[in-house]
Amino acid sequence: MNIKNELKTGIIYNSIGKYSNLLISILVQIVLSRLLTPDEFGIVAIVNVFLVFFQLLADFGIGPAIIQRKDLENVEINHIFSFSVFFSVFLTLVFALLAKPISSFYQNIILIKVVPIMSIALLFNSLMMVPQNILLKEKRFKIFNLTQISGSIANGIISMLFAFLGYSYYAIILGNIARAVLQFVIYIFNTNLKFYIKFSFEPLRKIFVFSRNQLFFNVINYFSRNLDSILIGRYMPTDQLGYYNKAYQLSLYPNTIFTSVITSTIQPVFSSYQNQVDKIKSGYLTIAKVLANFGIPLSVLLFFSSSEIIILFFGPQWDQSILVFQILSVSIWIQMLQSSTGAFFQSANRTDLLLLSGTLSTIINIIGIAVGVYLGSIFWVATMLVVTFTLNFIQTNYLLLNKAFNSSMIDFYKVLIKPIFIGFLEIIAFLALPELNFGIFINLIIKGILFVVILLFGMLITKQFTDVVKLLRK
Secondary structure: OOHHHHHHHHHHHHHHHHHHHHHHHHHHHHHHHHHOOHHHHHHHHHHHHHHHHHHHHHHOOHHHHHHHOOOOOHHHHHHHHHHHHHHHHHHHHHHHHOHHHHHHHHOOOOHHHHHHHHHHHHHHHHHOHHHHHHHHHOOOHHHHHHHHHHHHHHHHHHHHHHHHOOOOOHHHHHHHHHHHHHHHHHHHHOOOOOOOOOOOOHHHHHOHHHHHHHHHHHHHHHHHHHHHHHHHHHHOOHHHHHHHHHHHHHHOHHHHHHOHHHHHHHHHHHHHHOOOHHHHHHHHHHHHHHHHHHHHHHHHHHHHOHHHHHHHHHOHHHOOHHHHHHHHHOOHHHHHHHOOHHHHHHHOOOHHHHHHHHHHHHHHHHHHHHHHHHHOOHHHHHHHHHHHHHHHHHHHHHHHHHHHOOOOHHHHHHHHHHHHHHHHHHHHHHHHOOOOOOOHHHHHHHHHHHHHHHHHHHHHHOOOHHHHHHHHHO
16 A cells, blocks of 8 residues: 555544544533532642653553664564553552642642542553554554544543532543543453563663653653643632633644644555655645645634633533633644654654753743743743744754754745735724624534635635645545
8 A cells, every 4th residue: 555545544533533533522511510529620630740751651662662663573562561550550559659749749639539539540541552653553543543532432431420410620630531441441352462570671672762762751741731720720829720721622623623633644554655755845835835724824813713712611600711712823833833743753763862852842831831820820830831842843844844854944934925915804804703692502503604704715815725625635
């Protein structure tokens, strides 16, 4: 199967998986947001910050390395899996034992009970790292995405049931556990992995250089992405973290819709062409062009529709999330384009540059987040994030184009000219739109129609409509 058909197959199944998961997630969040308070969501957000970190350690950079190294034999993968089992159990115990220190740091006694329970989710999420990446390596996108959908359904049912029964934040935690257990069972059933009590470190040494850089990048990127939640949870009331986290998660949905279906396919497909840099560069610019044409106008729509979106989906009790979401929406198109860069660094076998980019991003983000927290509000934190996202967007693409691809940033900027023009047309249209006094749903429908009309008009006058259709077909 050639690169075109591999990408097509991967994107089709990833689209089914990601969009189904997105729909399920939105429906579950709509229900839970009306059953639970911002403070209860804030409690879970605090624990999730540490959960994500330990999952990164459990992955150990092994997942992408398994995909990248085409010469790994089955017995070597079994040894790697055996190591991951022991390491996952170890990290789970450490995570559970950190309950009291975490509780002391946040000055919240509730966390002493919550953290050990969440450690069960950590265990099964960690155990599934190797089997799920084997499926991606083998390009078995169908079973991978069906498993993701099954896990989301289990999570939604359990979370909503226990929330309705009054289990507070435990409802979300139990839902996460149900998803992790189910996915692990399905992944193991669909792979031929064997567990060895006595395993060899030799296969780990084989992937060490790649996985080391990947692990360091993941850890650095973790602090870059989660320091805001850590500091907000520490220095502001828990409900403020709930408001902020809800807006931030909502700002990530466009990535799920438009980019994650592509990015999860990039490395499994393009890693086969790691010695053909021009082909990888062409793929990156093609994907960037498609994402920019949708991402920039979409950012404008979300900026002008933030109030309707928050209240419609989550209810009026989440009104403090509106301004945060409006601020973050300015950077949504940047995050969409940025999200695919890591997979292209990996495909070009340049995890060293990925690590450098992640280090620079973390330094910039830490400074920005610290300033926002110092200024004392979640609105300032969101504003500083927009600034840091912009700076990191520039440095990441410089490293990718100039260093990894031995090319020029001019090629990339050319891709953005016409989408930016369409974005300006959208801004003018929304500024000219009179104040709407209909219901929230009707207002959102009107703004959505205006967005589509201006987008199509802009693509026609810039003569991009046909080009984008051709690119999507390719």
